[in-house]
Amino acid sequence: MSDRQKQSRRQIAATSQMKKLMVAHFLEIDEARKTGKQKVAWCTSVGPAELLHAMGFLVYYPENHGALLGATRMATDVIPLANAVGYSPDICSYLTADVGAYLKGVTPLTKAYGIQNIPKADILVYNTNQCRDVQDWFSFYAREWDVPIVGIHTHRNIREVEDFHIADLVSQMKSMIPTLEQVSGNRFDIDRLREVLDLSLQCTKLWRRVLECGAAKPAPLTFFDATIHMAPAVILRGKPEAIEYYKLLIAELEDRIKTKEGAVPGERHRLYWDGMPVWGKLRELSDQFCQLRTNVVASTYCNSWIFDAFDPKEPFESMARAYTELFIVRDESFKEWYMDNWIENFSIDGVIFHDAKTCPNNSNNRYSMPQRMAKRLGLPTLVLHGDLNDLRCYSEEQTRTNIEAFVEQLDQKDG
Amino acid sequence: MTRRLAGGIDVGSCTTKSVIVDDGGNILGSHVLYSGTDFEGASDTAWRETLSSVGVSSTDSICVFSTGYGRNSVSFATNSLTEISCHARGCLRYFPGPMTIVDIGGQDNKIIKLDQKGLRVSFKMNRKCAAGTGAFLEEMALRLRLPLEKLDDLAKQADGEVTLGSYCTVFSGTEVLEKIKSGAALDHIVRGLFHSVVKRILEMDTFTDTVVMTGGVIEHNPFLIDLLKTHIPNDIVTPPHPQIMGALGAALYALQEDPHNTD
Numbered sequence: 001m002s003d004r005q006k007q008s009r010r011q012i013a014a015t016s017q018m019k020k021l022m023v024a025h026f027l028e029i030d031e032a033r034k035t036g037k038q039k040v041a042w043c044t045s046v047g048p049a050e051l052l053h054a055m056g057f058l059v060y061y062p063e064n065h066g067a068l069l070g071a072t073r074m075a076t077d078v079i080p081l082a083n084a085v086g087y088s089p090d091i092c093s094y095l096t097a098d099v100g101a102y103l104k105g106v107t108p109l110t111k112a113y114g115i116q117n118i119p120k121a122d123i124l125v126y127n128t129n130q131c132r133d134v135q136d137w138f139s140f141y142a143r144e145w146d147v148p149i150v151g152i153h154t155h156r157n158i159r160e161v162e163d164f165h166i167a168d169l170v171s172q173m174k175s176m177i178p179t180l181e182q183v184s185g186n187r188f189d190i191d192r193l194r195e196v197l198d199l200s201l202q203c204t205k206l207w208r209r210v211l212e213c214g215a216a217k218p219a220p221l222t223f224f225d226a227t228i229h230m231a232p233a234v235i236l237r238g239k240p241e242a243i244e245y246y247k248l249l250i251a252e253l254e255d256r257i258k259t260k261e262g263a264v265p266g267e268r269h270r271l272y273w274d275g276m277p278v279w280g281k282l283r284e285l286s287d288q289f290c291q292l293r294t295n296v297v298a299s300t301y302c303n304s305w306i307f308d309a310f311d312p313k314e315p316f317e318s319m320a321r322a323y324t325e326l327f328i329v330r331d332e333s334f335k336e337w338y339m340d341n342w343i344e345n346f347s348i349d350g351v352i353f354h355d356a357k358t359c360p361n362n363s364n365n366r367y368s369m370p371q372r373m374a375k376r377l378g379l380p381t382l383v384l385h386g387d388l389n390d391l392r393c394y395s396e397e398q399t400r401t402n403i404e405a406f407v408e409q410l411d412q413k414d415g
Numbered sequence: 416m417t418r419r420l421a422g423g424i425d426v427g428s429c430t431t432k433s434v435i436v437d438d439g440g441n442i443l444g445s446h447v448l449y450s451g452t453d454f455e456g457a458s459d460t461a462w463r464e465t466l467s468s469v470g471v472s473s474t475d476s477i478c479v480f481s482t483g484y485g486r487n488s489v490s491f492a493t494n495s496l497t498e499i500s501c502h503a504r505g506c507l508r509y510f511p512g513p514m515t516i517v518d519i520g521g522q523d524n525k526i527i528k529l530d531q532k533g534l535r536v537s538f539k540m541n542r543k544c545a546a547g548t549g550a551f552l553e554e555m556a557l558r559l560r561l562p563l564e565k566l567d568d569l570a571k572q573a574d575g576e577v578t579l580g581s582y583c584t585v586f587s588g589t590e591v592l593e594k595i596k597s598g599a600a601l602d603h604i605v606r607g608l609f610h611s612v613v614k615r616i617l618e619m620d621t622f623t624d625t626v627v628m629t630g631g632v633i634e635h636n637p638f639l640i641d642l643l644k645t646h647i648p649n650d651i652v653t654p655p656h657p658q659i660m661g662a663l664g665a666a667l668y669a670l671q672e673d674p675h676n677t678d
């Protein structure tokens with residue numbers, strides 16, 4: 001293409017600091033496993049992490065490991081091992097990649113941090129607010145290691161968060177405490193929980209600010225940056241270092257906004273991405289959008305770690321609310337209202353829905369939402385068929401052509 | 416004074432199509448050949464053949480755009496666009512918007528909707544599997560040991576048809592074997608295969624306004640149009656050469672963006 005130079009998005013300098021935080025986090029957990037100094041709890045990415053920190057656990061998030069397996073392209077090699085023992089290729093490919101890697105005895109943590117094995121859990125704690133797969137995933141390890149597993153069963157597909165939802169979840173969370181006390185050897189302390197919640201609240205507010213920087217024109221970051229820089233919001237929330245990190249990142253992004261330095265040079269179109277990232281293709285997709293001078297400036301996925309409701313004054317109630325009012329827990333009418341707001345505030349020209357073969361929970365195109373949205377907002381929508389981790393379900397060429405054709409459609413609107 | 420010409424090359428996964436138009440957008444020559452595995456070679460040959468059919472030897476002043484699956488393999492193209500844009504452009508040469516374009520290709524199907532100004536409203540591509548594409552018919556013809564060019568006549572002459580329920584090419588193959596075993600007539604089976612292609616198209620999208628059918632499969636199996644007519648009330652039309660709409664569209668874009676164009 002004569003006018004489409006090979007080009008990558010502008011790099012964010014703060015990334016090197018984030019990498020240091022990640023190294024420290026994983027080494028701390030690895031050390032704890034080796035010395036037995038501190039107990040390790042596995043937690044789902046939108047599970048009750050604050051409670052686990054307050055109980056003195058080190059918290060490990062297997063979904064982050066699943067994403068790492070995807071991003072390092074190990075996933076597609078190890079998923080078949082899980083398929084072979086009966087975990088279907090149609091279920092969550094975080095689960096199948098993680099279980100497959102375990103069966104093969106490999107982990108991307110080795111190359112990234114010099115860690116030989118994933119940290120064995122002392123307890124597994126899930127929240128079904130996102131899906132049922134997390135329960136089945138954690139149950140595999142509960143059987144494998146004969147360790148306790150506890151979980152919260154969140155109401156799903158709800159329009160409004162009602163008081164009875166909150167009351168139920170609060171009682172579910174409180175009923176976990178005896179098991180958590182037993183495994184950690186620590187007594188529950190509500191003041192400690194308030195402290196952790198305060199740290200998580202500060203972190204989540206900053207993470208929201210990071211994402212809201214994407215509303216600037218040109219946007220100083222892309223969805224692809226956000227999928228990387230969300231790591232502290234996911235795995236370090238409740239810890240002071242996440243807060244420090246986001247202050248650093250925001251300073252850099254606000255600087256870019258002032259100098260009008262877009263992440264995608266010559267930004268022409270602004271897109272919204274709904275659904276999971278394709279972890280093994282972040283670079284390729286980012287480069288393609290960049291060459292098309294199109295920026296994916298907002299997403300449902302990266303917003304999943306905004307927990308506005310956290311309130312140290314009401315720790316259990318506010319956690320219950322924060323983890324229930326998430327997009328993934330809600331019905332279609334709420335989801336549409338939510339996306340419409342972001343689309344308007346971020347001056348979006350088109351919406352891409354990623355239909356991830358193995359994650360119906362994050363594939364919002366399946367009940368005719370793109371068609372309704374196109375009609376309601378007069379915006380073009382595109383459905384890309386792929387997967388978060390299983391590249392057997394992904395066609396490079398089909399995806400490239402679809403994206404290119406979509407941008408040609410946006411160009412045409414420009415006249 | 417020399418005529419100003421423009422060219423379009425559509426390198427599909429199955430066939431490569433080449434078109435030359437004059438400055439009025441009229442087709443002067445075209446060529447179609449199998450893409451094979453050497454896309455660059457196929458596009459070179461198709462282009463050379465088209466040039467000679469038009470009686471032109473020097474290509475220096477001809478602006479060429481490429482499109483299709485192998486659009487980036489055409490070394491002499493000055494620009495490329497997706498087949499979605501080019502098919503639409505080609506169809507607009509023959510029919511005004513609004514329209515729904517249904518393209519049945521060798522390995523994928525496309526549905527493209529244009530508004531009354533000819534602007535694209537939406538598009539869908541199906542490349543997840545061979546179901547409903549030319550590759551499906553080829554595979555089945557092979558199983559039935561029938562030459563491809565016989566299919567259309569057989570489907571047309573059939574006074575009945577077998578029902579194939581699956582949308583998986585492999586499952587359909589097994590179903591066809593079952594039908595053969597149970598003594599179904601060959602032409603009934605072929606009509607059933609054609610109907611299977613039509614069903615795959617119908618489940619892709621809704622059909623609004625005039626339906627324009629394009630692609631190599633339609634060019635060689637026009638009976639598919641008759642079958643589609645039994646399912647939807649829309650007017651269904653085809654351009655004179657449905658297989659070369661992508662290449663024509665690319666040529667028309669080239670004409671518009673030709674650096675020599677001083678219009």
Ligand code: SF4
Nearest residue numbers: 092130131133359361
């Ligand atoms: S939400 Fe989707 S990707 Fe996440 S754990 Fe559940 S099934 Fe897997």
